Amino acid sequence: MKLLLPPGIGDVHWCMLKMQALAREMAGGDLPEVWLSSAKDGKDRAGDYVKKLPFVTFGGYFDMRQHRKEMHRVFGDGQVIREFRGFDVFYAYNRAVEDGTPHEEWWPGAECEADFNYPMRVSVEEEDTRRRNEADGPYILVSFYKHGWYREWSMARDPATVVRAIKEACPEHRIIITGAQWDLPVASALARETGASCMAGETSIDELFGMIRGASAFVGHAAGNAMMAVHLRTPTVMLWSPERFGRAMWSVWAPPDEGHYAPVDLVECTAAQIAGEVRARV
Numbered sequence: 001m002k003l004l005l006p007p008g009i010g011d012v013h014w015c016m017l018k019m020q021a022l023a024r025e026m027a028g029g030d031l032p033e034v035w036l037s038s039a040k041d042g043k044d045r046a047g048d049y050v051k052k053l054p055f056v057t058f059g060g061y062f063d064m065r066q067h068r069k070e071m072h073r074v075f076g077d078g079q080v081i082r083e084f085r086g087f088d089v090f091y092a093y094n095r096a097v098e099d100g101t102p103h104e105e106w107w108p109g110a111e112c113e114a115d116f117n118y119p120m121r122v123s124v125e126e127e128d129t130r131r132r133n134e135a136d137g138p139y140i141l142v143s144f145y146k147h148g149w150y151r152e153w154s155m156a157r158d159p160a161t162v163v164r165a166i167k168e169a170c171p172e173h174r175i176i177i178t179g180a181q182w183d184l185p186v187a188s189a190l191a192r193e194t195g196a197s198c199m200a201g202e203t204s205i206d207e208l209f210g211m212i213r214g215a216s217a218f219v220g221h222a223a224g225n226a227m228m229a230v231h232l233r234t235p236t237v238m239l240w241s242p243e244r245f246g247r248a249m250w251s252v253w254a255p256p257d258e259g260h261y262a263p264v265d266l267v268e269c270t271a272a273q274i275a276g277e278v279r280a281r282v
Contacts, residue, residue, distance in 0.1 A: 001032045004062055004087040009046045009224025012036070013231065015091055017114040019056060035059040035087065045180065045224065048205035052121045062087075116231075116254065120209075129203075129210025139174040140166060140278065141211060141229070143220035144190065145183060157239070157266045157274070163194040165275035166219065170282055173216055178208060178225060216282040219274070222263075229261075230254050235281035236261040237274060 005015050012034075019032060034056045036046055050058040067085060084090040133139060144159040167175055177187045179200035187200035203211065209228065212218060218229035222240040229236040240263055254261065262277050269277075 001030065002035065002059065002086070002088050003032050004035050004037060004084060004090040006091075007036050007038060007044060007046060007061075009049050010222075010227045011224075012046045012050060013224065013227050016053060016056075016118055017116065019053075019118070032056050033059045035062050037062050037064045049228075052123070052205070052209075054119055054121060120231075123206045125204065125206040126210040126213070129207045130214035133211055134214040137174060138172060138216045138282070139176050139214075140170060140282065141176050141178050141215045141218045141220075141234075142166070142196065143178045143183075143218070143223070143225045145179070145186065145221055145223065157269075157271065159190055160193045161271040162219070162239075162274050163190065163196055165271040166278050167194065167196070169272075169275035169279040170216075173282060176211070176215075178203065178211065217278050219278055227254075233260060237277045237281070238263045239266050239274070240264070 003015075005012055015034075032055075034050050035058075036044065036050070038044055038061045044061055047058055047061065050056060062085075081090040082088065142159075142163055144162075163175060163177075167173075175194070175196035177191050177196050177198045177200060179187045181201035184198075184201040188198050190196065191198035199211070208225070209232065212225070212229050212232050212234050215229075215234050217235040217237065218226060219237045220226040220229075220239060222238050226236055226238050230238070238261060260281065262281070264274055264277055
C-alpha cells in the first residue's frame with residue numbers, strides 16, 4: 001500500500017495513530033510505504049520522523065507543485081482521494097480537524113481504534129542527547145512560531161512575556177527555545193529578549209526528540225513539536241486559539257487527559273496563568 005500524506009510532523013502524527021490497524025486491514029500486514037507531499041514553502045519536515053517508525057517504510061517526498069490545484073481541493077474538503085497520481089490513497093486532515101470531524105470518519109472502511117502509544121525507534125543519538133541535556137540540569141523547552149496562523153496567536157499573547165513569566169515561576173529551570181532552521185530569526189530574537197538559550201536550527205529530529213524526552217516540560221503552539229512532546233509523555237502546555245481549533249481537536253490526536261498535558265487558551269489565559277500550568281507540571 002502506497003500512501004501520500006501531508007508534509008508536517010503534526011499532520012503525519014494524526015495518520016500514524018491508526019496506521020498499524022489500517023495496514024492490517026488494507027495491506028494484509030505488509031508495511032505501508034509512506035510518501036510525504038513537499039511543503040509549499042520548501043520546508044520538508046517529517047521524513048526523518050517517519051523513518052523512526054517501525055510499522056511503515058519511508059518512500060520519499062512527492063513534488064506537489066504540478067498538482068497544486070488538486071492538493072488544495074483535497075485539503076479544502078478534508079477528504080480522502082484514492083488512486084491519486086500513482087498512490088493508493090492520499091489523506092489530508094487539516095480541514096477535518098478544524099471542523100471537529102470524528103477521527104473514525106477519516107478512515108473509510110477501516111474500523112479500528114487509535115493507537116496513542118504507537119512505537120518509535122530510539123536512536124543512540126537521541127538517547128545521548130537526552131542524557132547530555134539532563135546532566136546540565138533541569139530545563140523547559142519552548143517553541144513559538146510567527147509564520148502562518150501562528151502569527152495571529154503570537155499577537156494574542158506575546159511570547160517574550162510568556163517566557164519571562166515561566167522563568168519567574170520556574171527559576172530552577174533553564175529555558176531552551178527550539179525550532180527548525182527557518183524558525184531561527186524569531187527564536188534567536190526571543191532568546192535575546194528573554195535571556196533564554198536558543199537551539200533552533202541546531203538539532204536533527206533525533207536530537208530534538210532526545211531534548212523533548214529529557215525536558216521537565218514543553219511549552220508551545222499547537223504544532224508538530226508540541227504534539228510529539230505529548231506523545232513522548234513529556235509534561236506539555238499546548239497554546240492554542242479557539243478561533244482556529246475547537247476543543248474537539250484534543251480528542252483527535254491525544255489520549256484522554258492523564259495529567260501530563262494541558263491545552264491552554266491563548267486569548268483567555270494570561271502569561272502568569274500559562275506559567276502556572278507549567279509550574280504545576282515540572
